[in-house]
């Protein structure tokens with residue numbers, strides 16, 4: 001029987017340079033889509049998939065993340081006194097059971113593979129998930145849950161995937177496909193950030209992974225790869241070289257690249273429009289803006 005996936009790693013050590021100067025003092029994972037920080041979307045998705053232990057790989061200057069998941073007695077008391085029960089309820093999502101959350105520091109920025117490896121002692125010998133909070137996925141059934149359900153059938157390693165335009169392959173881990181079964185793809189190789197002429201396909205890895213503990217052992221040995229960093233992609237590809245199964249799930253949902261300004265703005269519009277309390281006013285404003293833009297052209 002395959003083990004249940006109950007631990008997830010959240011690599012959040014990045015400097016967020018693409019969002020400077022904002023990220024000079026605010027971790028990018030705290031930046032908000034409507035009224036919730038990016039990290040909250042990632043945590044909610046993990047919870048929906050049955051994750052019980054949350055491991056953050058952080059770095060200097062990420063203290064706001066720890067505070068975010070702590071109780072805030074003064075704030076809670078003030079809300080209670082003024083009868084703001086809906087807000088109190090909202091805050092419950094930010095509370096973590098004691099011991100359910102752990103913070104590990106990545107002391108040097110050596111890449112995603114290295115960040116995951118930093119959490120090896122907390123993972124020990126069980127399958128685990130990795131969620132990159134920059135990749136926000138709007139879906140009826142949360143993406144990681146789609147993956148854990150599929151993983152219950154397949155075992156092995158699994159990544160989330162979607163097609164990207166050929167001129168974007170150099171921004172992603174790209175899959176070499178063994179067999180395309182529709183929703184599920186069997187993978188025979190993975191390349192991190194290939195040039196468009198070297199890319200084996202245009203199926204990109206999106207920031208959701210279910211991995212076996214062997215990937216951590218691979219990371220022990222792996223040398224720096226693309227961009228001089230230790231790549232998680234290479235450690236997963238090594239599993240394939242050892243004859244073990246790696247699958248990719250074409251998830252159902254819309255992915256936003258919140259690591260880029262354009263993607264973040266698109267997510268803001270999409271999440272704003274999906275909120276009942278904002279939809280009408282916001283949609284009307286957007287329509288007016290578009291008309292004004294057109295008239296100005």
Ligand code: G1P
Pocket residue numbers: 112132135171172173174192193204205206207232233259
């Ligand atoms: C990371 C991974 C890459 C993956 C991407 C998804 O790259 O290394 O394989 O395709 O996330 O967002 P990064 O965006 O951190 O450069």
